[in-house]
Amino acid sequence: MLLSNIWCMRLFCRSFAYLTIKDRLPQILTKAIDSLHRHKNEFFEKYGEEGMEAEKKAISLLSKLRNELQTDKPVTPLVEKYIDTDIWNQYLEYQQSLISESDGKARWFYSPWLFVECYMYRRIHDAIIQSPPIDYFDVFKESKGQNFFESQESAVILCTHLQQLKSRVGHLSREQLRSEFFRLLQISLWGNKCDLSLSGGETSAQKSNLINSLDDLKPFILVNDMERLWSLLCKEEEKASAVRVAIVLDNSGFELVTDLILADFLLSSKLATEVHFYGKIIPWFVSDTTIHDFNWLIKQVKRSDHKWMSRCGGDWKNYVKMGRWVYVDHMFWTLPHEFSAMSQVAPDLYAELQKAHLILFKGDLNYRKLTGDRKWEFTVPFHQALNGFHPAPLCSIRTLKAEIQVGLQPGQGEQLAAADPSWLTMGKYGIFQSDGLL
């Protein structure tokens, strides 16, 4: 495995990676600080002076972090004890050991992009847990909520579609079921446009009716393994035993609605018998889903004034209650490691994923971790880029928001680049890219 082609800001100056660290991350930190400021009164009402002191402390730690980043200081070990602190600090040492020049210290602009970006979000958590009693606070919670509320209209349309579909699902022909499956897969794909770390924490809601746009968006799907997903699930269904689909979640808000709609359809159509969702244990890349977001969103959907939306929320709550939907936490998802390290770093999680008949990886960050965030040739096979990560048949459902793409046809990447220089980073293109399927 080539280490030299890892995305690193120093090597690829002016790259998307470089601009993310230089511009987007400080902007996200500023928003996190603002969010703490805005909750000052709430902290005071809950905890009095102690709450105010905690808010000041968290803000000063985050300001220090922003300064370290902007002045390219060496990255420092995490201080507060948490379940992953030792693993993180070991990884930091490993990063130091790779550096032979300058003062031998890993710095913000002299380290791999994936590592530095993950490190920033972990440092935000470090600042928060050093500030009790507000050590529970999610600095991105407001933005995630705003994304959900601003996408309400689109969510209502999708929920209505789902409920109408469910009422006739038993009468659909195989062909109709297949095209509905494809429709909901595509909705889940384009739902991934709505992440908040790409937009620097600025609102990124879905305002239009996605169902009507699917045909227009089709040409932007660069790798399309939907047919393989369908075949795999049909084959499993015939065996008439339990079929477990794992969804490694990405963003909360509108994207999560689209994922839950897909997951509901998988059960209602009997293509799967259980869905396991994997989310983050701490706030991550602004909009990523935690258990609080997952529960909060289902509650909001259930509370809706709209009949069909509320029905969806009720159904989803029941799935969770009956254990047909299972939300699973694991610290691995918020480590900086690529997924090929999972079998060593988190063998329990790897073993758990091996029990799935199909794993869907949502979003761009998961794709970066699947492929090791390397500057691969566009034609390198996905299987090769996975570098030994094959727990079960899997599929990445992702819009392109980082300069990484594998498994393209010869010349395809070059053609896209010529026609549209920003094709890799704007979330305009998408993929269903599978491995281990027929």
Ligand SMILES: O=P(O)(O)OC[C@@]1(O)O[C@H](CO)[C@@H](O)[C@@H]1O
């Ligand atoms: O995983 P997601 O939500 O699809 O995307 C996360 C993301 O926006 O964050 C990074 C920019 O900060 C990019 O790697 C990527 O585009």
Ligand SMILES: [Mn+2]
């Ligand atoms: Mn995300």
